[in-house]
Amino acid sequence: MSRPIEVPLAPECSACIVSSLKTMIPLLTAEPNEQFEMFRLAYKRISEGYDKGLTPVVLSISLYQELYTRAGVEDPYKQIKYESTKAALKTLPLIEERLRGLEGKEALDASLAAAITGNVIDFNTAAHSPDLDRLVETFDEIRGEGFHIDDTEALWSSLTSRTGDLMYLADNAGEVLFDIPLVRLIRSLGWRVIYVVKGKPMINDATREDTTGTELETLADIIDTGGWAHGVPMEWVSREFLDAVRSADIVISKGQANIETFPAIQQQTGVETYYVTRAKCPHISAAIGTEAGTNVVMRRTGHVVPK
């Protein structure tokens, strides 16, 4: 059994949540008084969240749900997500050129690096025309840096010694396109891929719409978490999603919100899981035993018996 992953609420988490509101609130309303009220509500809810000791992901999801509902806006990041996808579609071929001709474990490592490249590039902010050359540079940097937590040998061994159902937990819109080389490779090894997006739009997390018309539809069965949340917090995902986890043989969990939330499910099901991410937040990095700024492919298996 591996050490469980738990990301605690740290005081600075509130600063990151507030920082995200700088993008979100203007997308919810253009009216300054209503913007003030939304920030005020946020401060109240964060203070209350501190009292209750909520985890950062649960605190932020509750708050975002309340703000979305108050504004009556279903998908405030719609335009940002659309632009992200457009930019990713344009830049993916440059990464794929780099992957051409690679085989075996080397192809796996490079595809993982591509997936992490998607995780690094922040299409979330105003970067509507990201620097294409820079993106390829990022990919090369990740290839050069390697994985600071590196369970790629175990992943390669699992992928090549058997077959079955592999569940892939997606992260953001746009970023999902960079998962294609990895999903393609896994498919070519004989696996069925279940690619999981979010049930309802929450920040810039990918929903079904963000995979529509992409190669992901031909490579994988696309399902959703049933949840109105980033990540897969147990409180908000559907029974159908949990059943799908139970019948999966391997899970690849992409990005930070999934690292904050999937371990609770992983520990109950015991499913062999690989967390693939760029560690960005120092608290999440500490929780998984690495430093911020590193690339992670981390294996977790086994049940945790509830206390």
Added chain:
Amino acid sequence: MSRPIEVPLAPECSACIVSSLKTMIPLLTAEPNEQFEMFRLAYKRISEGYDKGLTPVVLSISLYQELYTRAGVEDPYKQIKYESTKAALKTLPLIEERLRGLEGKEALDASLAAAITGNVIDFNTAAHSPDLDRLVETFDEIRGEGFHIDDTEALWSSLTSRTGDLMYLADNAGEVLFDIPLVRLIRSLGWRVIYVVKGKPMINDATREDTTGTELETLADIIDTGGWAHGVPMEWVSREFLDAVRSADIVISKGQANIETFPAIQQQTGVETYYVTRAKCPHISAAIGTEAGTNVVMRRTGHVVPK
């Protein structure tokens, strides 16, 4: 009479203030419960500040003063300021090489670009070993971009057609070193320079200590605002400082906090003032009629008769 400059409180200002607390609060206390309490206090004070319609700079100063007092820490940024100064001392000669041989108005423009380079580089955060080449690049970029608001002709004309007392309102520790070429040039034109630092440590704003042992001491008379605040908010500066403004013939006001606060004093005294800054915040940029990311040398003169 020129249009008065007023920076309103916008909803997103709170997000910037909270973001600064991410650096500040860990410098005030290492104790997590106390950090939670400080964030909670901040949310309370920001909400109250919204009700009172405080300006962003007054809201942040009151809050920072309360947090400093609560923690009983006089200068939480001491180490950061020390590192900033050390780094600036090392990198200044590279900029000065670029300035060598320049004369007349060209020397003024290049010295203003050097001063703005100081304003661009953020020694405030963890960048303790800033990339020296990058710093020179920044200087070259600013030289290439030029000034989006450009009253340098008026400044050059004023500096060369007469002499007198020039007051220079400094900004951050470290950054002050990049003011040296400009102060040196102004001195060489026959002006006496009064260089103004802050009365008490507030965030990473320069105090007397941050100019000690530098060439600024030989070039200028160094005085302070008498205030415990960034910028020069009327509520917090000393009578002595205001008297010094009244007897100044020209003021150079450096950085954003001074642009937020000096106009109130400038309008009362009518002193010919040049605001030199990189416009970073969109609201401050809008208030002075430019866009974020531009370089500004903006002249203001004349009294505003109180309503």
